[in-house]
Amino acid sequence: MTVPAGQCCAPIAREPLAEDAAAELAVMLKAVADPVRLRLLSMIGSHAGGEACVCDLTGTFDLTAPTISHHLKVLRTAGLIDGERRGTWVYYRIIPEAVNRLGALFTPLTEPSPGPGPQLTPGPAAGSTELELLPA
Amino acid sequence: MTVPAGQCCAPIAREPLAEDAAAELAVMLKAVADPVRLRLLSMIGSHAGGEACVCDLTGTFDLTAPTISHHLKVLRTAGLIDGERRGTWVYYRIIPEAVNRLGALFTPLTEPSPGPGPQLTPGPAAGSTELELLPA
DNA sequence: GAGCTGTTTAGATGAGCTTCTATTCAGGAG
């Protein structure tokens, strides 16, 4: 089953990742590779308006406020969320492009259905799927 | 707040992740949140036939064989790859379902493009997008 | 069977990460 190349798998399985690209992706992945930060990201993204106050987040965890603040900083440093102070409270929101970039890495263009369905739907948007990591 | 609209964002941004689910996902994400393991996964997946011998992988890195073996074990423990000994050499291959599960977490069903973004075709595979983590 | 190659396991070391307490900065209330 020698695939003649092209769009068969997820970007990560299409061609070997360069050392530089892997290092940069690992930073982003390491940011979400923590139960607390994963939940923080989920809570921020699923909050009404796409924004969540820190005060809403701290109550959910059995962690101190500085610890939550630290995790938020890690997410912000990785470019996954953005924070804004509005009066007394600080609101965070997800940066969709960054999250989408992570998903595109592992999402195949075809269904990995267990059955014998090797049909592939090379979507028209496949052209925009690139291994480039730097947005600008 | 139970959002009535189901398909608006990536699963991670649709509803808050449960503590248990986040912990399990973090294990898988932590496995790929390393430059070496990310490249190993990419090299295995992009190899001809979807299989790669350990001997092919060790030559690419400036690491000792035991270190590569350790990283492969981490990936295998996380359920991302599977290994099989065939004679002298051991061949590893990606488990597509596991990789797909990671991608589905961050991949939105609609494009979050802020401006005149290229509309992503929500592929037919979107129906299989679920928050379920346990395959069985 | 003896020897060699390929792979994994065991143990140790050093760096990095998560969490805390204590303190400082930002902004509104009286």
Added chain:
DNA sequence: CTCCTGAATAGAAGCTCATCTAAACAGCTC
């Protein structure tokens, strides 16, 4: 102006992780 609440920073303790060297296991070749 003074005090109070919300959030971030600084520094330290404890733990996990990535990597190495040394040794053991698996299988082929002679």
